[in-house]
Amino acid sequence: MSHGSEEEWEEEDPGHIRTNWKSLFSFTTRKHLPILIAGSIFALSAGCVTPVLAVLLGNVFDDFISCGAGQSDADTLRSKIATNCLGMVGLGAAGWFLNSANIHDLQSATSQTLGLVLQYGCRSVASLILALVISWKLALVTLAGIPLFSSIIAYLSTRMKASITAQQVELTHVSKIANTAIASIDTVKCLNGQSFELKNFATRVELAAMHYLKQAWLNSIQIAIIRWMMFGMFVQGFCYGSSLARSGTLSAGNVITTFWACTAAAQSIEQVLPQMIVMEKGKVASVILKRMMRERAKDAIGSEVNGRVYPRRCDGDIEINNDLTPLHVSFSYPSQPETYVLNPSTFFFPAEETTFVIGKSGSGKSTLSQLLMRFYLPNSGQILIDGHSIESLDITWIRKNITLLEQRSVLFNDSVLQNIMFGRHGSDSISKRDMEDSIELAMLQNVIEGLPRGIDTSVGPDGSFLSGGQRQRVAIARARLPNTPILILDEPTSALDQTNRVAIMKISESDFVYILENGSIMQSGFRNELENRAGCEKYFSSTTKASFEENWNGKPGFYLDQLSAVYECPRGCTISAECREHNIISRPDFAPALLKQQTADILSRSGGMVESIEMVEMKDPVPKAHNRMHSISAQRLRRIQSTQSKHANRNKRKPSRQSSEKKKKHKPPSLPQIMGTIVPNLTSRQRVILLVGVSSALAHASATPIFSYCLSQLIGTFYAGGDSAHLAMKWSLAVLGVSCGDGISSFFMHYFLEFCAEAWMDTLRIKAFQRVLNQPRAWLEKDGNGAHRITSYLDQNGEDMRNLLGRFAGFVTVAAGIMAIAVIWSLIVCWKLTLVSLTCGPVIYAITRGFEQTNGRWERICNEANSVASEIFTETFSEIRTVRSLTLEHHFHRKQVDAVIACLKLGLKRAVYTGLLFGMVESTVIFASATIFYYGALLAVSEFSVNDVVQVFSLLLFSIGYAAQILSWIPQINTSREIAIRLLKLSRLSKVGSHEHRGSLTLTTLTPIKLNNVYFRYPSRQDTLVLRNVSLTVSQNSCTAIVGRSGSGKSTIASLLLALYESPESRGHKPTVMLGGRDIQLLHVPTLRSQISIVSQQPTISPGSIHANITYGIKPHAPMASMDSVRAAAKAAGIDELITPLPKGYWTVIGDGGIGLSGGQKQLVVIARALLRHPQILILDEATSSLDPAGAEVVRQTIQRLVSSRRDLTVIIITHAREMIEIADHVVVLDQGVVVEDGSFDVLAGRVGGKLYELMNDSPDGGA
Known part of the structure; x- marks a missing residue:
């Protein structure tokens, strides 16, 4: 859910992010350096291939010009051309090897983008050096405009940084909106919030598009300037070069070599520019990640700095401000430093005794447990465990000796067995008796029997569905397994039924109790003293009938579901006789023998017990004083092969169903089919813009053949008689006109296509999000349809899809146009040479097609591996508090590292297979050029004039060069295609x-x-x-x-x-x-x-104001959205008194970036949201399970009042609480x-x- 106004989102200032080239290597380690250095050397070497080719081309043209001027005969021409063509073949082989090694090594360390930047950058520098060496005067005259143009380009690049950063911020919001909405889809659907989520999503997408179009505008100007510069520099260069040739200062070949080198330098700069945006985004992302890590490290100075004291054992005494401490403990959360949630207080929790901390929601109970777990450090005062300051103790020691069982039961994406095993804090062996006792304590036998694969069934977010109570049972079993000296129960039984609540634990008359109110200790003492003390009665009566407890079980007692307890279990789970009488945790002998046998059968069927559970290899935290069970290896719990359960049979049938489903999968759309979705997803105005963009691309394509023709005429002036200077000026001015038209058409092509690409992608994004929200709950439960994976298709990853139209389609159109014009023109001028040139086409196509298919296959494989690694990362940090409390950091770190290593291995394999083909594709142009030149030499001395042959050379070489540039982008095209397939799949979901x-x-x-x-x-x-x-x-x-x-x-x-x-x-x-x-x-x-309102067991609150949360799903101007209606609903839910004192009242932001609410307070907001709608049917699904007795009583009275009034309201109460059942x-x-x-x-x-x-x-x- 996401429904905060734009002001309620925390924005980042783009101007504060500064990047440099070092930013790109912020996460490069020493292990990466050899590969990075080797790859860089190969990339730089590959960049030198073009300057060497320029020298050979200069020699070739010099030979043809000498023949055309009558200075050499046909035999000499053939001999020299053959020599230079052999040089080209060797150069092509070297280019093949260097480009193969380039992509292989550089993909291992960074990416293909960096390799292309290095290669093109080196090519540009080497070409400039070559031009300066041959004729520094001609080179300087030719490149005279570059300093001015470069300064303009650099200025425009600095203007793009702010837009790139702002776009990243908006895309982060897009990701949050999508992930939150999909993760809480039940709430969104029940409140008809799909249109609200879609509107917020579309708004953020449009803002991100606005920032991207600013980048596209500036980048298009840069490219237009480069094109103008690249062609325009020939005007002054050729005029000066022809005069040098006529004077004999330079040969015609040297002039051609210098020009070709200058052209290669300008083209390389042009090719670098599109990659620079990608590089800049990478640098910004690196800086943002580095900043997050730095801020996290700064925050950790107070809370995560590890102490060095590691005691040999833990007795379990906790003193919060003993007599030697001058200050009482106080605490405020870092996000709200001015608001104290725990005022100066003193507590003492003695070992081997039970202590309860009770109070209303938001009174500071859970804060106390978080301080004891060292999630935070107090603002003042001191916490001692066995006499040691908590700050001096090793954090791992603390968390291995304290077990925290919270109200929200977190299960990881693993089996039931592994989730219980996580409570062992990294031990690689368990006691069979321990496992049996844990399962029996939590009463999991029947639950496990009903699961498809028994105890090996996956129960995480992507696994089998468990009810809230069943999830809490697994968490209770996990908490029982470690048998730690200290056990903290923070509202752990709210989701359990009455039987299981009583069975797990119950407070006794002689237990010590602290009563908290507004972060302060109001009263403390034993229960039998407090329940008769003035002001404390309300905490010890959960119903208006004082004798109700005795009616149920015939003896006094108080159920834990009405308390939040800090419960300290002594070593070996032995406690005083009074507690033992009412607490099953202390009674390993409670379960009947029949249940023990049932549990043993469950464990014997577990395939997961074949090997020791792989977790963290750590030493035992402390020697246990009373370890009543002998540890046995998990190997001894191996499944009995001869006993096959019904779950194993079910599991055997699953692969056949999965395989049959795989056969039914449709073939993914091809690239032409993907491109065919562009026009239908554009508006009429955008289609006109697309038409102009494509027309500009065709105009841009025609510029290269026209330029080639003008260039051939300029070359002809070197051996033309008469007024050659006048002819040189004439054709130079023609080149200037071509450069102006090419620059304008290039700008319109790039910007308009980027504009339409952004519109196309955003339309599909919004349509895909809409279709996902419209899918039934069952669809979201299928494999591969998790919230994180779908979100990745909609946010930053979807950005690459835009490149298909914005970047690649334009260049492919230009390349196709250039090739078509060049081939037709060349056929008219010299058809034999053209046909020979075209014979290279099938070979080039076959190599290119093989490269495309190979790269596409490995792209899919690597993407799947990346998704697995990403999901592990998300699971870990979305539940980081549970990970830390169970000391599973090493386990999940190892799991993430294994996933990353798998990605790296796949990446290396991909680089090997695709690198060879990539180098071959890059080198085909050189091999083709050698063939064309050799056959051209044969024709020039027999059938066609030298001028015609040179003209065809010029047309085909420029055209093939541009096509080769497109071929080098195939890996990036395949990446964009794979992402486009995923987004299109979502957008085509049934409406x-x-x-x-x-x-x-x-x-x-x-x-x-x-x-x-x-x-x-x-x-x-x-x-x-x-x-x-x-x-x-x-x-x-x-x-x-x-x-x-x-x-x-x-x-x-x-x-x-x-x-x-x-x-x-x-x-x-x-x-x-x-x-x-x-x-x-x-x-x-x-x-x-x-017409139906539901209050679920787990309250869903999203970033936004309290008012926005309560009115979620209601139109802003509806009567129910008025402040009077909202306050009336809040009063009925008993939360108005909490909201009103806040500085901004109902407009106070809660959730991410706002103030924190306790579980009970969140539930009250959700209840107010349900009551606001005046439903015909009100469903309360464990609505009071998270509330304190006072809050539960307010809700109960509200419901009872609504039921008594009988005003068109039907109430369905799903509950375990007897006081709620009574009103039915x-x-x-x-x-x-x-x-x-x-x-x-x-x-x-x-x-x-x-x-x-x-x-x-x-x-x-x-x-x-």
Whole structure:
């Protein structure tokens, strides 16, 4: 989601980014230097090929001019031409080798772009040196205008930097918008926010385009100046050169060599310019990355500077400001230094005892846990662990001896087994007993049994779907495994059902409690003292019925789901007798023998236990005082080959389905097909501009043959009799006219084509983003459709697609035009020589085609490898806090390094295969030139005049040279083509094929709600039945509670009612899902969602103001978007009192770049957003699980008030909290996807032996 106004985004000042050539090598290491140096030498050597060719060409033209003037005979001409042609063949072979080594070595260290810049730069310098050596006077006269033009070009380059940086900033925002919207697609769809996201996305894309077009304008001016300079310099040069030739100072060959060298220098500068934009972007990106790393290092001085103390053991005593400390601990987040979230306070957490820290949302509870984990350091005061200052302790030691279990359960993209193993802090072996106890403690047996591959099923973002409660169970199992002396539980059971909450832990009467309010300790003491103390009662009563707890289990107690606890578990997980009585963590013998056998079976089937789990090779952090289990190698947990589970059978069937899907994949579009999408995606005005751009390209193409003709006439003046000086001036002025026209046409070609390319790419970008937002939830769950991968196709990576039209198409058009004009002209002048020249075409085409296909194949392979490395990086840093708390930095670093090494190896292979063909393509022009010159010599002495042969030479050489320039860009063309294929694939996604676009019926009322014999499987998990024959009815203006254990299918029903998934086909005569008496498949989905509000378990907040978050999806001028309506909704949700005191009130920015909110505060904002819409149906999916008792009570009273008023509101409560269940008229109990009970709350709660009674009365002590 992204809905902040533009002012709410944090902008960067482009003027502060300064780059130089060193910036390009900021991340070059010593290991890269040998390859970089070798590649640079080869690139520079390859640049010297053209100057040597200029010498040979000068000799060739000198021989022809001598023959034309009658100074040599035919035999002499053939002999000299043969010698020079052999030299060209040798030069071509050298060019082949040097260019092959050039691309091979340079791609390994940097990129082809740097190699081309070095090669063209060296060619330019070497050509200038050659021209100065032969005739410094003629060279200086010819190049007299270069200093002026160069200064203009340099000035224009400096003007581009600000636009490049500004464009990068906008593209970063484009990436954020796309990634956030796709990652939180459920919220976007439920709130009909697709149009809002699309508008914000399109706005940022347009701003990025505006900055790019500024670059294109300046770059087009540069190229036009170069073209004008390149042709125009012949005016003064040839006039002066012809006079030197007539006076005998220089030979005609030396004049031609000097001119050719000057031309090569100018062409090389022109070829460097397009690469310079790419280089400049690379330098800017390098500086930005370097700045980020520098700022991160600066921030780390306070929080990540590692201490050197590494104690042998950890007892678990934590003292926050003991008697020797003069200052109390206080803390404010770096992003809000003026706001203290923890005021001066003193805490003491003794070892082997349980301590609770409770308070409202935002009172500072989670901040305390983050300080203990050393994510931050306090502003003042001191934290001691076993008497050691936390600043002096080794960070790894701290995090290996403290386990943090947070409210938000983070699972990595790996198997269930590996995710649990991550809790072992890098150990390469585990105790089988430890693993069994962890699984049993978290009650994961049934969850694992229901997964497609059992414990080896992937459960990360791209893996199988798990409910919030099931994810928390895996996290709890992970937290249990390390058995650390200190365990911090920060609202860890909010997603679990009542049974599992009680089973995991419960506070006892003799536990010590700190009560926080607004960052300060309000009260502290044992619970049995505090609950009778004035002002503390509200923290120890979660419902209006004081005796409700006793009604459930017959004894006093307080459930942890109403607390945020800092819980310290002593070594070996042994605690006092009072705690042991109510805490399953301390009871490894709690699970029955049957469950232990079930867990052992699960582990025995695990293919992931064959080898030791590869994580981090580290030493054991501290010797454990009580290690009751003998560690065994994971090898001993090897899967029993003779026992094959049903999950293994399922896994065997998957490859066949995948292979069949691969066969059905359509062939990717070819380059012509991609180019064919340009015109349909442009407006009428843009099509006119495209036509002008193509016409300019054709005009630009005609300039080269005309120039070649004029040049041949100038060469003819060297041996022409009569007034040769007048002829030289005449043709020199003709060249000046050609240069002016060529410069103008070149400017229009480049700018107009870049303009249309940007419009084409942006249209496809916006269309692709729109189509992605329109896809059903099931599509986004498929492999390869993750948020990060799709975002990469839409942001910076998509930029390369523009080059197909903006850069390459223009040059290909010019090359084709030049070749067509040159061939036709040459056929008219000397058809035999032209036909011989054309015979080289098939050979050149075959080599070029082979290079293109080889490079394209390796481009695809390397892109896939790059995507894998990028996804690892994103996963690591998006969950960096969990990575650090589990000390997995080395594991993910190793994983990233392995992925990068794989990319490097593929890159090296690509360089070897494509390098040979690249060198061959570059050298074909020289081989072809040798053939043309040799046969031209034969014709010049027999059938055609020397003037005709020289004219054909001039036409074909310039044309072939330009075509060779295009061929050198094939690698970049293939890169752009691959990116274009991906973006086109997204833009061609079905617009109305989803079930969300089939219905058109709108209803005034959506109730009653009926589910008829629903059988449902998630599309990504076809082998798991989530709902089994579910039938239920929700009456109009009623309140229905849907309860059940985690993973029983409760949230799935909510997803079906919101049409996030297509309702299953009916097995009878009635539709499976009916709203208002009509089949949900017939309803207009946007209208349906506008009449339903949902508050999910995980609140979704995006960068923007509080007002923008609450009004998300509502039109700005709608009555509901008014401040009065927003405040009324916020008051109903109980968050108005938090927002009003803020400096900017409801316009305060939250999320990325704004103030931070606690999990409970975020949930209140989401509840206010739901209430603002005045829905017909309100779905609360664990809406109060993240809230403190006071906040939960406010929401409960609000819902109860809404239900009591019966004002056209139907409420569905998906919950584990008994106080929320109590307000429901009707209760539906689910168990493993089946409705097992259905009736009123009072009846079901009092039915001894019933499922609801069992859920509410289950506890470790009860053994139910």
